[in-house]
Amino acid sequence: MEPGTALVALAAALLVATAVGVLVRRRDGRVGAVRGDDPVAPSTLGLDAATAGFGERATLVQFSTEYCARCPATRRVLREVATARPGVAHVDVDLTHRPDVARRFGVLQTPTTLVLDGDRIARARIGGAPRSEDVVRELDRILEDSRV
Template structure:
């Protein structure tokens, strides 16, 4: 292969990598609607009654996640400011079965559940406060 052809191939690979990175970054922290059927605390291996009466911010984390502690603080703060809303953090480090079940490909991943445990939104990556609040507002009746 000539040096010019090799340089063009490398430039093409670099361009594809940059475009893929930009596409992935664009989706970080954005909410997507819908999800699985209702989720129970039992299937997550957490105590009964851990979910909120009106909504639950379900965070999936791992021990090595750099953004998870800040996300945990943000979600706990939002939940504390809203009646009937709770924050639940599930560590997937030793629970790959849950990662597969809920298709968690990155941490943090946040599911916004209604009072019945049905997911209304999924947020991949660290969510902005405004996105979390907007999703709670979308569920309805979860105002300060």
């Protein structure tokens, strides 16, 4: 291969990799809608129904793994938000040894957060580390919808 051609190929690969990185970075932590209206049962999360700890008004379900670097910070954010809201709970589901749960919910990265309403229906999904204000805004929307 000629040096000029190799240089152009290298520049093109770098450009594509940079564009993909920017796109992934922009989507990280964004709130997305969830399709479907099936309630999430504790058993589908690999949890015991008696100790699952779902909230009366909403539940923040965090999917994490043992080796996730951003999961501890996400756990703190979600716990703070849940503690500040009556009837809202935070549930942490460790997927390290539960690939079946990861497949069931389509979790491709950790942390991933599901926001469930009081009927345990997933209303939003956040891939990556969520920002506190985004979680609060989504909870406000869900809690407002439940009052109507």
